[in-house]
Amino acid sequence: xxxxxxxxxxxxxxxxxxxxxxxxxxxxxxxxxxxxxxxxxxxxxxxxxxxxxxxxxxxxxxxxxxxxxxxxxxxxxxxxxxxxxxxxxxxxxxxxxxxxxxxxxxxxxxxxxxxxxxxxxxxxxxxxxxxxxxxxxxxxxxxxxxxxxxxxxxxxxxxxxxxxxxxxxxxxxxxxxxxxxxxxxxxxxx
Amino acid sequence: xxxxxxxxxxxxxxxxxxxxxxxxxxxxxxxxxxxxxxxxxxxxxxxxxxxxxxxxxxxxxxxxxxxxxxxxxxxxxxxxxxxxxxxxxxxxxxxxxxxxxxxxxxxxxxxxxxxxxxxxxxxxxxxxxxxxxxxxxxxxxxxxxxxxxxxxxxxxxxxxxxxxxxxxxxxxxxxxxxxxxxxxxxxxxx
DNA sequence: CAACTTACTTCAAATTTTGAAGTAAAATGA
DNA sequence: TCATTTTACTTCAAAATTTGAAGTAAGTTG
Numbered sequence: 001x002x003x004x005x006x007x008x009x010x011x012x013x014x015x016x017x018x019x020x021x022x023x024x025x026x027x028x029x030x031x032x033x034x035x036x037x038x039x040x041x042x043x044x045x046x047x048x049x050x051x052x053x054x055x056x057x058x059x060x061x062x063x064x065x066x067x068x069x070x071x072x073x074x075x076x077x078x079x080x081x082x083x084x085x086x087x088x089x090x091x092x093x094x095x096x097x098x099x100x101x102x103x104x105x106x107x108x109x110x111x112x113x114x115x116x117x118x119x120x121x122x123x124x125x126x127x128x129x130x131x132x133x134x135x136x137x138x139x140x141x142x143x144x145x146x147x148x149x150x151x152x153x154x155x156x157x158x159x160x161x162x163x164x165x166x167x168x169x170x171x172x173x174x175x176x177x178x179x180x181x182x183x184x185x186x187x188x189x190x
Numbered sequence: 191x192x193x194x195x196x197x198x199x200x201x202x203x204x205x206x207x208x209x210x211x212x213x214x215x216x217x218x219x220x221x222x223x224x225x226x227x228x229x230x231x232x233x234x235x236x237x238x239x240x241x242x243x244x245x246x247x248x249x250x251x252x253x254x255x256x257x258x259x260x261x262x263x264x265x266x267x268x269x270x271x272x273x274x275x276x277x278x279x280x281x282x283x284x285x286x287x288x289x290x291x292x293x294x295x296x297x298x299x300x301x302x303x304x305x306x307x308x309x310x311x312x313x314x315x316x317x318x319x320x321x322x323x324x325x326x327x328x329x330x331x332x333x334x335x336x337x338x339x340x341x342x343x344x345x346x347x348x349x350x351x352x353x354x355x356x357x358x359x360x361x362x363x364x365x366x367x368x369x370x371x372x373x374x375x376x377x378x379x380x
Numbered sequence: 381c382a383a384c385t386t387a388c389t390t391c392a393a394a395t396t397t398t399g400a401a402g403t404a405a406a407a408t409g410a
Numbered sequence: 411t412c413a414t415t416t417t418a419c420t421t422c423a424a425a426a427t428t429t430g431a432a433g434t435a436a437g438t439t440g
Contacts, residue, residue, distance in 0.1 A: 018342030018349075042355060043362045045344045046274060046337075049249045051365045053271055054291050056246045057428095058372040059239045065376060078396065081243055084236060093419060101244050106397060108420050130405045130418045147236075152208030153380045154235045157371055159208075165232060171364035172233045174357045175241045181347055182248040186255060190343045268427065283388060296428055298389050320387045320436045 017044050048178065066150050072143065074117040082110045083119060083136065083144055090135040092125070101183065119143060207234050238368065256340050262333065264307040272300045273309060273326065273334055280325040282315065291373065309333060 063077040072080075085099045097107055111134065114120045119140035125131040136144065159165050184190075253267040262270075275289045287297055301324065304310045309330035315321040326334065349355050371380075 017338045018345030042349070043358045044338075044341065045348055046341050048358065048362055048365075049246075049253075050271060050274060050290070051362060051369070052242055052246050052249065055365050055369050055372070056239075056242050057291050058369055058376065059242065062372050062376050063239075076395065081240060084240060094417090100240070101247050103398065104419070105399075105421080109396085112420085128406070128418080130403095132419070148207045148234075151234065151236050154371060154375070155208030157380065158235055158367065159232070167360050167364045168233045168238065170357050171361040172238055172241060174361035175238075175245050177348065179241070179245050179248055181344065182245070182252050185344070186248065186252050190347065266426065284386090293429065294388065295390080295430075299427085302389085318387080318437070320434095322388070 017046070045178070052175075052178075063147070066147060069150075070143070070146055075113055075119065079110050079114055079117075079119075080143065080147065082107065082114065083140055084147070086120065086134060086136055086140075087144070088136070088141075090133055092131045092133055094131070096134060101179075114140070207236070235368070242365075242368075253337070256337060259340075260333070260336055265303055265309065269300050269304055269307075269309075270333065270337065272297065272304065273330055274337070276310065276324060276326055276330075277334070278326070278331070280323055282321045282323055284321070286324060291369075304330070 060077045063080055067075075067077060067080060082096070082100070082102075085096060091099075093104075093107060093111065096102070096111075097104060100107075102110075111120065111122065115122055117139075118137055121135050121137055122132045123135070125133050159168055181190075250267050253270055257265075257267060257270060272286070272290070272292075275286060281289075283294075283297060283301065286292070286301075287294060290297075292300075301310065301312065301322075305312055307329075308327055311325050311327050312322045313325070315323050349358055374380075
Protein backbone atom coordinates (compact mmCIF):
# COMPACT_ATOMS: atom_id res chain seq x y z
CA UNK A 1 0.00 0.00 0.00
CA UNK A 2 2.66 2.43 1.03
CA UNK A 3 4.99 1.17 -1.67
CA UNK A 4 2.41 1.94 -4.29
CA UNK A 5 2.09 5.54 -3.17
CA UNK A 6 5.70 6.42 -2.73
CA UNK A 7 6.63 7.58 -6.16
CA UNK A 8 3.44 8.78 -7.67
CA UNK A 9 3.62 12.13 -9.39
CA UNK A 10 2.65 15.31 -7.65
CA UNK A 11 0.68 18.05 -9.25
CA UNK A 12 2.02 21.34 -8.04
CA UNK A 13 0.50 24.59 -9.12
CA UNK A 14 2.83 26.97 -10.83
CA UNK A 15 2.94 30.34 -9.18
CA UNK A 16 4.91 33.52 -9.54
CA UNK A 17 4.96 35.42 -6.29
CA UNK A 18 8.27 37.16 -6.50
CA UNK A 19 9.39 35.11 -9.50
CA UNK A 20 9.77 35.63 -13.18
CA UNK A 21 9.89 32.24 -14.85
CA UNK A 22 11.92 33.68 -17.71
CA UNK A 23 14.76 34.28 -15.25
CA UNK A 24 15.46 30.57 -15.28
CA UNK A 25 15.79 29.28 -18.81
CA UNK A 26 17.91 26.33 -17.71
CA UNK A 27 15.10 24.92 -15.68
CA UNK A 28 13.69 22.68 -18.35
CA UNK A 29 17.04 21.16 -19.26
CA UNK A 30 19.19 18.43 -17.74
CA UNK A 31 16.79 15.95 -16.24
CA UNK A 32 18.64 12.70 -16.81
CA UNK A 33 20.70 10.56 -14.50
CA UNK A 34 18.93 10.78 -11.18
CA UNK A 35 15.42 10.15 -10.02
CA UNK A 36 14.78 13.82 -9.48
CA UNK A 37 11.30 15.27 -9.46
CA UNK A 38 9.58 15.05 -12.79
CA UNK A 39 7.36 18.13 -12.72
CA UNK A 40 9.40 21.21 -13.21
CA UNK A 41 7.52 23.98 -11.50
CA UNK A 42 8.21 26.86 -9.22
CA UNK A 43 7.60 26.21 -5.55
CA UNK A 44 6.82 29.32 -3.52
CA UNK A 45 7.77 29.58 0.09
CA UNK A 46 4.09 29.61 1.01
CA UNK A 47 3.46 26.29 -0.63
CA UNK A 48 6.47 24.95 1.22
CA UNK A 49 5.24 26.44 4.47
CA UNK A 50 1.86 24.79 4.05
CA UNK A 51 3.51 21.49 3.23
CA UNK A 52 5.74 21.80 6.26
CA UNK A 53 2.75 22.50 8.49
CA UNK A 54 0.93 19.43 7.18
CA UNK A 55 3.92 17.14 7.50
CA UNK A 56 4.57 18.43 10.99
CA UNK A 57 1.00 17.68 12.00
CA UNK A 58 1.26 14.17 10.60
CA UNK A 59 4.48 13.48 12.40
CA UNK A 60 3.16 14.77 15.69
CA UNK A 61 0.16 12.49 15.49
CA UNK A 62 2.35 9.55 14.55
CA UNK A 63 4.55 10.29 17.52
CA UNK A 64 1.52 10.49 19.78
CA UNK A 65 0.38 7.07 18.55
CA UNK A 66 3.83 5.59 19.04
CA UNK A 67 3.99 6.94 22.56
CA UNK A 68 0.57 5.60 23.41
CA UNK A 69 1.72 2.20 22.19
CA UNK A 70 4.74 2.50 24.46
CA UNK A 71 2.43 3.34 27.35
CA UNK A 72 3.85 6.81 27.86
CA UNK A 73 1.12 8.85 29.51
CA UNK A 74 2.86 11.53 31.53
CA UNK A 75 4.33 13.54 28.65
CA UNK A 76 3.15 14.37 25.14
CA UNK A 77 4.78 14.43 21.71
CA UNK A 78 6.04 17.98 22.16
CA UNK A 79 7.99 16.94 25.23
CA UNK A 80 9.32 13.91 23.39
CA UNK A 81 10.68 16.24 20.72
CA UNK A 82 12.52 18.12 23.44
CA UNK A 83 13.92 14.84 24.67
CA UNK A 84 15.13 14.02 21.17
CA UNK A 85 16.62 17.50 20.92
CA UNK A 86 18.67 16.88 24.04
CA UNK A 87 19.90 13.58 22.66
CA UNK A 88 22.92 12.08 24.34
CA UNK A 89 24.69 15.29 25.28
CA UNK A 90 24.54 17.38 28.41
CA UNK A 91 23.57 20.95 27.67
CA UNK A 92 22.18 24.12 29.15
CA UNK A 93 18.67 25.44 28.70
CA UNK A 94 20.04 28.16 26.46
CA UNK A 95 21.67 25.68 24.13
CA UNK A 96 18.44 23.72 24.01
CA UNK A 97 16.60 26.91 23.14
CA UNK A 98 18.82 27.35 20.11
CA UNK A 99 18.46 23.74 19.09
CA UNK A 100 14.72 24.03 18.68
CA UNK A 101 14.04 27.76 18.36
CA UNK A 102 11.80 27.49 21.35
CA UNK A 103 10.63 30.36 23.50
CA UNK A 104 12.29 30.34 26.90
CA UNK A 105 9.22 29.98 29.06
CA UNK A 106 8.03 27.20 26.82
CA UNK A 107 11.13 25.07 27.28
CA UNK A 108 11.12 25.82 30.97
CA UNK A 109 7.62 24.45 31.18
CA UNK A 110 8.48 21.31 29.19
CA UNK A 111 11.62 20.70 31.23
CA UNK A 112 9.60 20.90 34.39
CA UNK A 113 7.25 18.20 33.14
CA UNK A 114 10.11 16.07 31.88
CA UNK A 115 11.90 16.43 35.22
CA UNK A 116 8.69 15.58 37.09
CA UNK A 117 8.30 12.51 34.90
CA UNK A 118 11.88 11.50 35.65
CA UNK A 119 13.03 11.79 32.03
CA UNK A 120 15.74 14.37 32.66
CA UNK A 121 18.14 15.53 35.36
CA UNK A 122 18.87 19.18 35.96
CA UNK A 123 22.04 20.12 37.74
CA UNK A 124 23.11 23.69 38.38
CA UNK A 125 26.40 24.29 36.64
CA UNK A 126 29.40 24.74 38.94
CA UNK A 127 30.90 27.46 36.78
CA UNK A 128 27.74 29.48 36.43
CA UNK A 129 25.05 28.82 38.98
CA UNK A 130 22.41 30.52 36.88
CA UNK A 131 22.81 27.94 34.17
CA UNK A 132 21.02 24.64 34.58
CA UNK A 133 22.67 21.68 32.94
CA UNK A 134 20.23 19.21 31.43
CA UNK A 135 20.81 15.54 30.76
CA UNK A 136 18.60 12.52 30.00
CA UNK A 137 18.07 10.02 32.77
CA UNK A 138 18.05 6.30 32.17
CA UNK A 139 14.30 6.54 31.63
CA UNK A 140 14.71 9.40 29.20
CA UNK A 141 17.37 7.53 27.24
CA UNK A 142 15.09 4.53 27.13
CA UNK A 143 12.17 6.47 25.68
CA UNK A 144 14.42 8.02 23.05
CA UNK A 145 15.83 4.62 22.17
CA UNK A 146 12.35 3.15 21.86
CA UNK A 147 11.20 5.97 19.64
CA UNK A 148 14.29 5.65 17.48
CA UNK A 149 13.67 1.93 17.15
CA UNK A 150 10.11 2.54 16.09
CA UNK A 151 11.47 5.07 13.61
CA UNK A 152 13.80 2.54 11.98
CA UNK A 153 10.94 1.17 9.92
CA UNK A 154 10.26 4.61 8.47
CA UNK A 155 13.88 5.13 7.61
CA UNK A 156 13.93 1.88 5.70
CA UNK A 157 10.82 2.84 3.75
CA UNK A 158 11.92 6.42 3.11
CA UNK A 159 15.53 5.78 2.22
CA UNK A 160 15.64 2.74 0.00
CA UNK A 161 18.52 3.73 -2.22
CA UNK A 162 21.10 6.38 -2.90
CA UNK A 163 18.64 8.59 -4.76
CA UNK A 164 16.27 8.59 -1.83
CA UNK A 165 19.12 9.46 0.48
CA UNK A 166 20.25 12.28 -1.72
CA UNK A 167 16.77 13.72 -1.88
CA UNK A 168 16.32 13.45 1.88
CA UNK A 169 19.59 15.24 2.33
CA UNK A 170 18.68 17.99 -0.12
CA UNK A 171 15.37 18.37 1.68
CA UNK A 172 17.18 18.63 4.98
CA UNK A 173 19.61 21.24 3.74
CA UNK A 174 16.91 23.22 2.02
CA UNK A 175 14.84 23.26 5.19
CA UNK A 176 17.91 24.43 7.04
CA UNK A 177 18.15 27.28 4.61
CA UNK A 178 14.52 28.17 5.22
CA UNK A 179 15.27 28.05 8.92
CA UNK A 180 18.09 30.55 8.51
CA UNK A 181 16.27 32.87 6.16
CA UNK A 182 13.04 32.91 8.14
CA UNK A 183 14.91 33.12 11.42
CA UNK A 184 17.03 36.05 10.33
CA UNK A 185 14.04 37.76 8.81
CA UNK A 186 12.29 37.52 12.16
CA UNK A 187 15.25 39.12 13.91
CA UNK A 188 16.52 41.70 11.45
CA UNK A 189 13.78 42.02 8.87
CA UNK A 190 14.34 40.75 5.37
CA UNK B 191 23.51 39.48 6.42
CA UNK B 192 21.12 36.93 5.08
CA UNK B 193 23.17 36.53 1.95
CA UNK B 194 26.18 35.62 4.00
CA UNK B 195 24.35 32.85 5.78
CA UNK B 196 22.61 31.27 2.87
CA UNK B 197 25.15 28.79 1.69
CA UNK B 198 27.26 28.05 4.68
CA UNK B 199 27.92 24.40 5.31
CA UNK B 200 25.77 22.38 7.63
CA UNK B 201 27.13 19.87 10.03
CA UNK B 202 24.77 16.95 10.15
CA UNK B 203 25.39 14.05 12.45
CA UNK B 204 25.63 10.69 10.79
CA UNK B 205 23.24 8.15 12.25
CA UNK B 206 22.16 4.65 11.45
CA UNK B 207 18.70 4.05 12.80
CA UNK B 208 17.40 1.53 10.36
CA UNK B 209 20.29 2.07 7.95
CA UNK B 210 23.41 0.26 6.97
CA UNK B 211 25.73 2.73 5.34
CA UNK B 212 27.40 -0.06 3.37
CA UNK B 213 24.13 -0.52 1.50
CA UNK B 214 24.89 2.65 -0.41
CA UNK B 215 28.35 2.54 -1.92
CA UNK B 216 27.37 4.97 -4.68
CA UNK B 217 26.74 7.71 -2.20
CA UNK B 218 30.17 9.24 -2.27
CA UNK B 219 30.34 9.38 -6.04
CA UNK B 220 28.92 11.81 -8.64
CA UNK B 221 28.96 15.20 -6.99
CA UNK B 222 29.70 17.45 -9.94
CA UNK B 223 27.48 19.62 -12.00
CA UNK B 224 24.96 21.00 -9.55
CA UNK B 225 25.24 22.87 -6.30
CA UNK B 226 23.99 19.94 -4.32
CA UNK B 227 24.73 19.49 -0.63
CA UNK B 228 28.38 18.98 0.11
CA UNK B 229 28.21 16.83 3.21
CA UNK B 230 27.20 13.34 2.33
CA UNK B 231 25.58 11.89 5.39
CA UNK B 232 22.51 9.91 6.25
CA UNK B 233 19.52 11.92 7.39
CA UNK B 234 17.10 10.02 9.62
CA UNK B 235 13.43 10.74 9.63
CA UNK B 236 13.76 12.01 13.22
CA UNK B 237 16.31 14.60 12.28
CA UNK B 238 14.01 15.65 9.49
CA UNK B 239 11.05 15.75 11.84
CA UNK B 240 12.92 17.98 14.26
CA UNK B 241 14.00 20.22 11.44
CA UNK B 242 10.44 20.41 10.18
CA UNK B 243 9.19 21.33 13.64
CA UNK B 244 11.75 24.10 13.95
CA UNK B 245 11.09 25.50 10.51
CA UNK B 246 7.38 25.38 11.13
CA UNK B 247 7.80 27.32 14.36
CA UNK B 248 9.89 29.94 12.60
CA UNK B 249 7.40 30.35 9.82
CA UNK B 250 4.49 30.66 12.21
CA UNK B 251 6.21 33.42 14.12
CA UNK B 252 7.13 35.18 10.90
CA UNK B 253 3.52 34.98 9.79
CA UNK B 254 2.37 36.36 13.13
CA UNK B 255 4.75 39.30 12.73
CA UNK B 256 3.59 39.92 9.18
CA UNK B 257 -0.03 39.87 10.29
CA UNK B 258 0.64 42.24 13.14
CA UNK B 259 2.26 44.61 10.66
CA UNK B 260 -0.86 44.34 8.52
CA UNK B 261 -2.97 45.15 11.56
CA UNK B 262 -4.79 41.84 11.56
CA UNK B 263 -5.94 41.26 15.12
CA UNK B 264 -9.02 39.10 14.88
CA UNK B 265 -7.37 35.92 13.58
CA UNK B 266 -4.00 34.28 14.14
CA UNK B 267 -1.44 32.61 11.91
CA UNK B 268 -3.15 29.24 12.09
CA UNK B 269 -6.31 30.74 10.64
CA UNK B 270 -4.26 32.50 7.99
CA UNK B 271 -2.87 29.13 6.95
CA UNK B 272 -6.43 27.90 6.53
CA UNK B 273 -7.16 30.94 4.41
CA UNK B 274 -4.13 30.16 2.24
CA UNK B 275 -5.28 26.54 2.01
CA UNK B 276 -8.62 27.66 0.63
CA UNK B 277 -6.90 29.85 -1.91
CA UNK B 278 -9.02 31.01 -4.81
CA UNK B 279 -11.27 27.99 -5.12
CA UNK B 280 -14.61 27.22 -3.57
CA UNK B 281 -14.55 23.98 -1.62
CA UNK B 282 -16.28 21.96 1.05
CA UNK B 283 -15.09 21.51 4.61
CA UNK B 284 -14.16 17.95 3.79
CA UNK B 285 -11.93 18.98 0.92
CA UNK B 286 -10.27 21.54 3.18
CA UNK B 287 -9.71 18.80 5.76
CA UNK B 288 -7.78 16.81 3.20
CA UNK B 289 -5.81 19.82 2.07
CA UNK B 290 -4.31 20.36 5.48
CA UNK B 291 -4.75 17.05 7.30
CA UNK B 292 -6.72 18.89 9.91
CA UNK B 293 -9.04 17.34 12.43
CA UNK B 294 -12.67 18.11 11.67
CA UNK B 295 -13.56 19.94 14.83
CA UNK B 296 -10.42 22.01 14.47
CA UNK B 297 -11.29 23.29 11.04
CA UNK B 298 -14.85 23.88 12.12
CA UNK B 299 -13.56 26.10 14.89
CA UNK B 300 -11.21 28.03 12.59
CA UNK B 301 -13.90 28.46 9.98
CA UNK B 302 -16.19 29.89 12.61
CA UNK B 303 -13.60 32.49 13.53
CA UNK B 304 -12.82 33.24 9.92
CA UNK B 305 -16.52 33.61 9.17
CA UNK B 306 -16.98 35.85 12.21
CA UNK B 307 -14.07 37.97 11.03
CA UNK B 308 -15.63 38.24 7.58
CA UNK B 309 -12.81 36.43 5.81
CA UNK B 310 -14.91 33.63 4.37
CA UNK B 311 -18.42 32.89 3.18
CA UNK B 312 -20.12 29.62 3.90
CA UNK B 313 -23.00 28.57 1.72
CA UNK B 314 -24.85 25.29 2.09
CA UNK B 315 -24.48 23.31 -1.09
CA UNK B 316 -27.64 22.92 -3.18
CA UNK B 317 -26.87 19.33 -4.08
CA UNK B 318 -26.07 18.18 -0.55
CA UNK B 319 -27.38 20.35 2.20
CA UNK B 320 -25.04 18.78 4.75
CA UNK B 321 -22.05 20.08 2.88
CA UNK B 322 -20.97 23.67 3.50
CA UNK B 323 -19.23 25.36 0.62
CA UNK B 324 -16.45 27.69 1.66
CA UNK B 325 -15.09 30.64 -0.26
CA UNK B 326 -12.91 33.66 0.54
CA UNK B 327 -14.64 37.01 0.79
CA UNK B 328 -13.13 40.18 -0.60
CA UNK B 329 -11.50 40.73 2.80
CA UNK B 330 -10.12 37.19 2.85
CA UNK B 331 -8.71 37.55 -0.66
CA UNK B 332 -7.13 40.81 0.36
CA UNK B 333 -5.36 39.29 3.37
CA UNK B 334 -4.08 36.42 1.26
CA UNK B 335 -2.86 38.82 -1.39
CA UNK B 336 -1.08 40.95 1.21
CA UNK B 337 0.59 37.92 2.73
CA UNK B 338 1.64 36.68 -0.69
CA UNK B 339 3.09 40.09 -1.46
CA UNK B 340 5.06 40.06 1.76
CA UNK B 341 6.23 36.58 0.81
CA UNK B 342 7.62 37.72 -2.52
CA UNK B 343 10.79 38.98 -0.84
CA UNK B 344 11.43 35.54 0.63
CA UNK B 345 10.92 33.85 -2.69
CA UNK B 346 13.50 36.12 -4.27
CA UNK B 347 16.03 35.37 -1.53
CA UNK B 348 15.32 31.64 -1.45
CA UNK B 349 15.15 31.00 -5.16
CA UNK B 350 17.94 32.94 -6.79
CA UNK B 351 18.80 30.54 -9.56
CA UNK B 352 17.93 27.25 -11.17
CA UNK B 353 19.83 25.24 -8.57
CA UNK B 354 17.91 26.85 -5.75
CA UNK B 355 14.67 26.16 -7.54
CA UNK B 356 15.59 22.55 -8.13
CA UNK B 357 16.47 22.09 -4.47
CA UNK B 358 13.25 23.73 -3.33
CA UNK B 359 11.34 21.43 -5.61
CA UNK B 360 13.15 18.35 -4.36
CA UNK B 361 12.46 19.47 -0.80
CA UNK B 362 8.79 19.91 -1.65
CA UNK B 363 8.50 16.49 -3.24
CA UNK B 364 10.42 14.82 -0.47
CA UNK B 365 8.17 16.39 2.13
CA UNK B 366 5.21 15.18 0.13
CA UNK B 367 6.62 11.69 0.37
CA UNK B 368 6.98 12.05 4.13
CA UNK B 369 3.40 13.24 4.22
CA UNK B 370 2.24 10.12 2.41
CA UNK B 371 4.36 7.67 4.37
CA UNK B 372 3.57 9.16 7.76
CA UNK B 373 -0.08 9.61 6.85
CA UNK B 374 -0.51 6.06 5.69
CA UNK B 375 1.38 4.74 8.67
CA UNK B 376 -1.05 6.57 10.91
CA UNK B 377 -3.99 4.95 9.18
CA UNK B 378 -2.81 1.47 8.36
CA UNK B 379 0.36 0.99 10.37
CA UNK B 380 3.70 0.82 8.63
C1' DC C 381 -39.05 3.73 6.01
C1' DA C 382 -35.82 2.10 9.68
C1' DA C 383 -30.98 1.76 10.14
C1' DC C 384 -26.78 3.39 8.73
C1' DT C 385 -23.47 6.52 6.91
C1' DT C 386 -21.75 11.06 5.82
C1' DA C 387 -20.68 15.87 6.66
C1' DC C 388 -20.24 18.70 9.55
C1' DT C 389 -20.78 21.38 14.38
C1' DT C 390 -20.60 22.01 19.28
C1' DC C 391 -18.66 21.61 23.59
C1' DA C 392 -15.51 20.64 27.22
C1' DA C 393 -11.05 19.56 28.21
C1' DA C 394 -6.21 19.02 27.32
C1' DT C 395 -2.18 20.64 25.33
C1' DT C 396 0.79 23.97 23.63
C1' DT C 397 2.42 28.60 23.24
C1' DT C 398 2.94 33.29 24.43
C1' DG C 399 4.33 37.43 27.05
C1' DA C 400 5.03 39.87 31.13
C1' DA C 401 7.07 39.80 35.42
C1' DG C 402 9.89 37.70 38.43
C1' DT C 403 14.69 35.79 40.74
C1' DA C 404 19.28 34.99 41.31
C1' DA C 405 23.92 34.88 39.66
C1' DA C 406 27.53 36.96 36.82
C1' DA C 407 29.69 40.77 34.50
C1' DT C 408 30.58 45.67 34.11
C1' DG C 409 32.21 49.99 35.42
C1' DA C 410 32.76 54.21 38.15
C1' DT D 411 33.92 47.69 45.97
C1' DC D 412 29.52 48.01 45.27
C1' DA D 413 25.69 49.83 42.44
C1' DT D 414 24.07 48.77 37.73
C1' DT D 415 23.31 46.02 34.02
C1' DT D 416 23.09 41.85 31.74
C1' DT D 417 22.40 36.99 31.45
C1' DA D 418 20.02 32.70 32.32
C1' DC D 419 16.51 31.02 33.53
C1' DT D 420 11.61 30.37 36.07
C1' DT D 421 6.88 31.37 37.20
C1' DC D 422 2.46 32.72 36.28
C1' DA D 423 -1.68 33.91 33.92
C1' DA D 424 -3.75 34.14 29.75
C1' DA D 425 -4.35 33.01 25.00
C1' DA D 426 -4.17 30.03 21.14
C1' DT D 427 -4.39 25.62 19.34
C1' DT D 428 -5.74 20.89 19.25
C1' DT D 429 -8.16 16.89 20.61
C1' DG D 430 -12.05 13.70 21.32
C1' DA D 431 -16.62 12.68 22.44
C1' DA D 432 -21.17 13.67 21.52
C1' DG D 433 -24.46 15.82 18.80
C1' DT D 434 -27.45 17.21 14.47
C1' DA D 435 -29.20 17.05 10.16
C1' DA D 436 -29.15 15.36 5.57
C1' DG D 437 -28.24 11.64 2.47
C1' DT D 438 -28.07 6.42 1.40
C1' DT D 439 -29.14 1.68 1.69
C1' DG D 440 -31.51 -2.59 2.35
